[in-house]
Amino acid sequence: MEILVYRHGIPKIIEGKTAEDLPELLQDKSALIWVDMEKPTEADERVLLDVFKFHPLTVEDCRENRHYPKVEEFEDYIYFIVHGVTADTSSDRFNTIELDGFLGPNYVITYHHDMFRSINNVKQLLRTTPVACQRGPAFLLHQILDQVVDFYSPVLDDFDERIDRLEEDIFTLKRPNNEILSVIMDLKRSVLRLRRISGKQMDILHRMSRGEFALIPDEMRPFYRDVYDHLVRVVDLAESYRDLISGSLEAYLSVVSNRLNEIMKVLTIFSAIMLPLTFIAGVYGMNFENMPELHSRYGYYAVWIIMIIVAVGMLLFFKKRGWIGGSSREETPEG
Amino acid sequence: MEILVYRHGIPKIIEGKTAEDLPELLQDKSALIWVDMEKPTEADERVLLDVFKFHPLTVEDCRENRHYPKVEEFEDYIYFIVHGVTADTSSDRFNTIELDGFLGPNYVITYHHDMFRSINNVKQLLRTTPVACQRGPAFLLHQILDQVVDFYSPVLDDFDERIDRLEEDIFTLKRPNNEILSVIMDLKRSVLRLRRISGKQMDILHRMSRGEFALIPDEMRPFYRDVYDHLVRVVDLAESYRDLISGSLEAYLSVVSNRLNEIMKVLTIFSAIMLPLTFIAGVYGMNFENMPELHSRYGYYAVWIIMIIVAVGMLLFFKKRGWIGGSSREETPEG
């Protein structure tokens, strides 16, 4: 548990306070207290229950990872769950991390099992410009949420890039392979997840910005609306990514289907040329005693000529059908 | 019919009361009475009608399995239908079981044709810590509903596991077989059913938690909201499972389609190599008198060389097209 205290008129953040100092600090209505609990212990939870007297159900909610953001108003505090995301570089996916918190008349509590880079950023910011605290706990909370939401951007940019790469892969694919398919499926799943997660955060921020909670005063609403707007854009982008990926799947299936057509054309052309030639050769391989052609001096050469005519005829037939020829460049991805 | 009675100040649940004692018990406004009817008899129904004077339509609703949850407010009681689920281990499916009930000013009635493990859990709990009853019938009902909803989790975990197994099956499938297909179809149906059922329960709990009913006092609302939140997460999970399974079906169809491409490629490669060779052999099987090559000393060997060149040429052609070669490892699931 890390406690940061700001006092009006004192241009410095006071640090180093412990849980024991909290009851006294809370009495001082002119102070702004931020209690950040990273990887909280049982003692920290006791503080929530005994010092702050939060509803036992909310503390239980904190302890468990709930996977669903919410904001609830109680008599003199607001409890919220929001989620941050971190691009998981190793596996091309992203993780969600849960941030629980409380907003009171003169305090903000953040509670999280995972490290939040955005929270560390805000702490750093406060240490350098403590004056930011002057606008009260709702403004501090806004700054935290703003930072949390800012970390959605790299994840989105990552998608942008991966979808671009995917589309190129699809149209230049040498073979229909299951690898592209699983990339599509993975991306789709991730984007749907991002859409879902950011949509839920958006609902929370919407409620915070519409003046529903007394603890978020009206002059703070533009700031929360700003975070909300950011989430609206994230959701909007996630939706357009989803459409792009759906399009990619359709394109992939079509490309595979075109590929099958290609294969079948090759087979048909080969068969249609070779089968008649083999038949002709077979005819003159028959052992009838009376086959005048066999004794003709130029019979053998004549047969070759016939066979060449047949082969060329088939080629022309397929060329007319548009199955082979000059435009093959366009139709085969290998062209 | 099993009757549990709690009286303020008496730290013990009184059991063993019968239907005859009910009229008297109900007069005692300081008592909390829980009547649990498992596999109810006609006599039990008469109690509902004659002692509690419930609306005949609600008692009829109790008797029949209605497959649709609801909550209705009457003058001095609330009637509800909710559903529990039990993982049916034998058949990879899950069952729904119906729980009807009434909440009155000083009683809770539960009515069910099937055994509810969650209800037995609550009874056990009350026997050990009867003080839980002190908060009144709405709290008791909350505890019952909370337990009922808790039993959704194993079913969800079961899905999680089965979808994982399914996805592995799809990408390693040796053959497109109808078995995988029916697994997908079964899972999809089950998840849709779960989505449907939990969504309906969610609506009921939403109404209970938003202060619509006078019999559920305001201080009880956070507890009902907690159950509601749990159902929201169940619905959310069921929805993401549904998306996963839809993705699986698409993946399966694509894998089958890739498989067809594979088969056609094998056929085409074989035909394209063998047909020309057979044709060449056919040519020199002809019986023309005048075929100079036949009399050449090395004609036979020359033909073999030509045939090898043709075969290698075809192989190179297909390799260039990317149909065979080093990367085949990636494209065939057997690789």
Added chain:
Amino acid sequence: MEILVYRHGIPKIIEGKTAEDLPELLQDKSALIWVDMEKPTEADERVLLDVFKFHPLTVEDCRENRHYPKVEEFEDYIYFIVHGVTADTSSDRFNTIELDGFLGPNYVITYHHDMFRSINNVKQLLRTTPVACQRGPAFLLHQILDQVVDFYSPVLDDFDERIDRLEEDIFTLKRPNNEILSVIMDLKRSVLRLRRISGKQMDILHRMSRGEFALIPDEMRPFYRDVYDHLVRVVDLAESYRDLISGSLEAYLSVVSNRLNEIMKVLTIFSAIMLPLTFIAGVYGMNFENMPELHSRYGYYAVWIIMIIVAVGMLLFFKKRGWIGGSSREETPEG
């Protein structure tokens, strides 16, 4: 036109009244009059216009089959259109039949071109227990609607059975045939129609049960809500049937697609085994003078051995690919 009159205190339904008696009967506020017009004549319509003074547009609506249920409130009566269904045994489909009606302060009028078994049931019921009329016209109307909706159940049960049969057909299908396809299409269409029809009835009953109409007093609302609940379940079932049938279509398409894979595998295996063998035979059918193998004593037998090796090699190749072998039982529906 058939008129049934109930008078308070008289435990018998009075029948046999004619249109001429109506003006007088309507004056008697203590009577409950039910006018049932089956296959109505023009005279009947005149009664509606002249005796009851209904809005001409509603009478016109009665005359025509409107295919859209509605309920409209006028100054002192309610006009409604609802629909019943009858399972059409001959053609595996179901028909909808329209019931128009009016509810007034002391009368109920039902107007229908087709025979309604549910209406006959209610008449029978009234004759045996006339006391049911004591609760007024809204209760009588409830009984009629309840009966009409009860006749949805056999149609639903019919679907249940047909979908079960369909699913079995799909997975055991010997050939992809258009018959199964048209069964699926027919079922889908019927279920969508049922969903549509029952959904519209549901809306009507919803409006009737929420206390919108003064002629349906509050104490009658649970009864209408009961009919509404029944329709909610019908709609819910129809929706799950629709999902089942959509799943069936997907399964059918997949089974057909798997079947194509099977066919292609058979073709490929045959071609891949036979083409090389034919080629080998072709080689030794060549007529070169100098082919040492031909003069070898055991050449013929050696060729047979080579051909057997090739054939077995191909079989092993396909077995390794999983195209043939022990598991074929699972992958082919005929297995």
Added chain:
Amino acid sequence: MEILVYRHGIPKIIEGKTAEDLPELLQDKSALIWVDMEKPTEADERVLLDVFKFHPLTVEDCRENRHYPKVEEFEDYIYFIVHGVTADTSSDRFNTIELDGFLGPNYVITYHHDMFRSINNVKQLLRTTPVACQRGPAFLLHQILDQVVDFYSPVLDDFDERIDRLEEDIFTLKRPNNEILSVIMDLKRSVLRLRRISGKQMDILHRMSRGEFALIPDEMRPFYRDVYDHLVRVVDLAESYRDLISGSLEAYLSVVSNRLNEIMKVLTIFSAIMLPLTFIAGVYGMNFENMPELHSRYGYYAVWIIMIIVAVGMLLFFKKRGWIGGSSREETPEG
């Protein structure tokens, strides 16, 4: 511009008035004036602006074809755009025609670039029974709209017929041809368009019938609701047509897919029978010196017997698989 005037007590429509008479006519509050502008000139527009003093934007809306119906209330008049449809017999499609109009305290103005048969019908009606005007301008407008909407019915009937014809075509199709496909696409597009157009009209009529506009008095509302109900049925029908056509597309694709299976089966059966026979013939075409069978007296006949056994065996194999045989009648559309 054609002007029809009705005056209370005068059982005749006065015609032949011109734009110059309008200011005077409008003063007469007991008159009902209908100004119908077909293919309006600039002079007509000046009348709208100068005599009636309509908002310039609405007059501009009139001039252009807006493709979007609307109704707007101004201080003392209502401006509306609705659309009629006409079955375009030559091309199996239908056209929409725009009707702009104004409803004032004692006048109705209709403005349209195309000929409206429905408007001509209403004029004819007024001339024969002028008394219809007695109920005021809102009733006159209702009559016009009623006629406009009545002309949707032939278009709907046309769809009904075409979909029936389409479904028959699909299941009896001799070949998968692109013609059926473009019929489906055309129908789908037309139905979606009809759904769209009638849906928008429905919204307009809904607003007119719910008492939103002071110029449409309450006692006129049942008449507008009647037109609205008609449009509800049109939308409902269009939606079920859309479902039917979607089903047709699925059926068509399935039939094409079944057809491919048929073709592949024929190919496979032919190949599987012919390839082994050709191989056997090839074996005995080899030129080995030492081939005992060749010298056997009945070798040739024995080979024929073997070949017949192989052929029959293959046929039995495919019959067992269900690919050929008695039931082929059902599976092939040509049967």
Added chain:
Amino acid sequence: MEILVYRHGIPKIIEGKTAEDLPELLQDKSALIWVDMEKPTEADERVLLDVFKFHPLTVEDCRENRHYPKVEEFEDYIYFIVHGVTADTSSDRFNTIELDGFLGPNYVITYHHDMFRSINNVKQLLRTTPVACQRGPAFLLHQILDQVVDFYSPVLDDFDERIDRLEEDIFTLKRPNNEILSVIMDLKRSVLRLRRISGKQMDILHRMSRGEFALIPDEMRPFYRDVYDHLVRVVDLAESYRDLISGSLEAYLSVVSNRLNEIMKVLTIFSAIMLPLTFIAGVYGMNFENMPELHSRYGYYAVWIIMIIVAVGMLLFFKKRGWIGGSSREETPEG
């Protein structure tokens, strides 16, 4: 920064004012000031913050391209973001350009990084007919927005044309090629984007036209509603384009599928004719000593006759199946 000032009674736009004159100008309540900032500098932003005292968050929003339109009301001004589109001729796509702006009691500010042809049009208009300013800032803003939305039309027309061209391409396609596919995908994406963008603008204009903002007086609402109506039509058109393109994709896939059927038919016909003939030739190529036919004088000719009969028989068989023949014209796109 370009400043245009209109003063009541002065029939000329005053230009050439600079940022320094602004404070004074703003005091003059009878003036209408339009400040257009194209490619704004930091000094311009300072003006927004220091002279106009706009909320810092809105100025930050201006600076960044936000990709999401909005309108926000502050105490004495409205801030909005809307988007224009420009057809990007080089790449068959279209671009969106962002316009930020403020509407105050006597000023309009437009702020944009890109050149807006619509804004230049409005400036030109004002210079020629300054009287347009007489109706106040809300009317000026309406004119700007009207022009911005007018530029959506060429983009829509462009789509219309491209979809027409696409549909022709699909049905006359010589080969299933990935080019058509990527055209479809591109179009779909662009139309979805246009639908999205215009939908968002529509929401903004809806809010502006429904009287939500005090700065847009009631008499201005018809003008904003006019712009809104225009956007409704744009959205409607974009939706119908989307449907058309979805239909195109389905058509394309079907055409590709029909093409595969064509290819397979050709292959099957060739194989089925050639394989039996080759077999017959093979039979009489066997070297049995005792083959009576070989010694027959007309055996060779008899075999030819048999082979012709077989070939004709196969052709008739396929003709009966409808695979070849007179109607091939219709079924093949090459016809």
